[in-house]
Amino acid sequence: MFNLDRTVTGTVVLLSIVFGIFFVVPFAGLIDRAIDEPKTWELLRTTQVRQALTLSLWTSTITVALALLFGTPVAYLLARSHFPGRTIVDALIDLPIVLPPTVAGVALLTAFGRRGLIGEPIESWTGFTFGFRTTAVIMAQLLVAAPFYIRAAKSGFEAVDVQVERVAYTLGASRLRTFFRITVPQAMPALLAGIVLCWARSMGELGATLIFAGNFEGKTQTMPLAVISAFEGSSLGVAGAIALSLILLVAALAVLVLFRAVASRAVAR
């Protein structure tokens, strides 16, 4: 007899297995090739790799710090107040998430480039230009990655019980104290998720950086740019691209594991 339930279950399992294989094979290929490649470990110690790694780490850290500083108030306002134009701001925040990063790069160039909307007057007044500087790398990362934090933080703040905050106020706690002692701890899992997404996105930023900041070792060549340069024939070669990819993969896995551990503790509290 034909059993519909069984057929459905079977199909679900089969589809999951096929996707699981598709999902795991690329990473397996990367690791397999990295192990086979005798030069992997040697390449990881080259100046170009070290510079790219250092640059990626500190630019993405600054990006996350800036996202926290400027993004938290934005997320809080979006979650709690109903100022005019709120829906427009809300939609605009999502724009960089939906847009290809290359578009973000072109947009940054037309705004902050030497002939850009703001870039041109700034250069004529101060002589300062944004292009080809680490500043430009951070700007590209911030535009592309901050929305991920703001989005997560906003839903985190929305989920906090407003009654508890009110109780804190009636007990004489200041707004700031209430925010840091009540709101932030309650929204912590969401905030952490936002931080991880924002950091990961800025570590992975390629398109906007390449277009707006350029590609120069030690200054604007982050890890993803070093990977693509290696693939396009830079001295690191394909083996270098694979070695760099391996670092990024291991770093990503470590962050995810760490995040899960921290988040489950935050939820438990």
Added chain:
Amino acid sequence: MTTLFSRRAGWPSALALLVLLVPLLGAACVGDDDAMPTASLAATPAPVEGEIVVLAASSLTDAFKEAGTKFTETNPKAKVTFSFAASSALSTQINEGAPADVFASADSAQMKIVTDKGNATDPVVFATNLPAVVVPKSGSPVQSFNDLAKPGVRLVLAGPEVPIGRYARDILTNASKASGGVSADFSGKTLANLKSNESNVRAVLTKIQLGEADAGIIYTTDAATATIDVKVIDIPTQYNVIAQYPIASTKGGKNAAGAKAWLAFILSPDGQAVLAKYGFGKP
């Protein structure tokens, strides 16, 4: 304000030029058709069919696209698919097993990377090109080749592995020779101005067109595609190098007959005429 105005004024004159050129081109084509019959028909090989995948240096973009159109006129069942990128990126792709039928490189070094691995054989030089300095039309501190070494110049080049990036560094080395060079530290001072290693020649041109960089070194053929935004400064002949473009059919391809026909076409008078039209020199 003035720069904006002059840039706008550039359009009508460019249009006028185009209007003037079109009838001339038309006349040239008619001339070709008249000459077609007997002689060249006899020499034309049998038409090939199927897809021909051609991986070609970025600088060949416009010339090869037009050559592709011409090629399919005589081979209507063939379809030429191009992938344009830095030759260094293409050589990596080919050695990684990209299914290409033809590789056209902007230098022999990148072709050698492919032939050394046995992925292509018997390359033939089919064109030459001349590097030149390009600067934005207005406001660049670079107005001569020697200005490249001036402190504060924002220079962009293609990466050192990209053919035009390598040629550019060779030129700077030539200009730093003890006898007859600009100065012994010319290359060092110029490379200290380097702000970005772009992925290919067209990316360098874009940075100049946008005015982000003050100067770059690209091929004269690429500079010619952007005369509205950029100014070309010739590199003194005693320092300049002549870029040699080799072409070969590649092992990973599926259309050997198509590859052979494309090579023959590029080396034929018709193919060479297209390349000459875009400013490439004879091999």
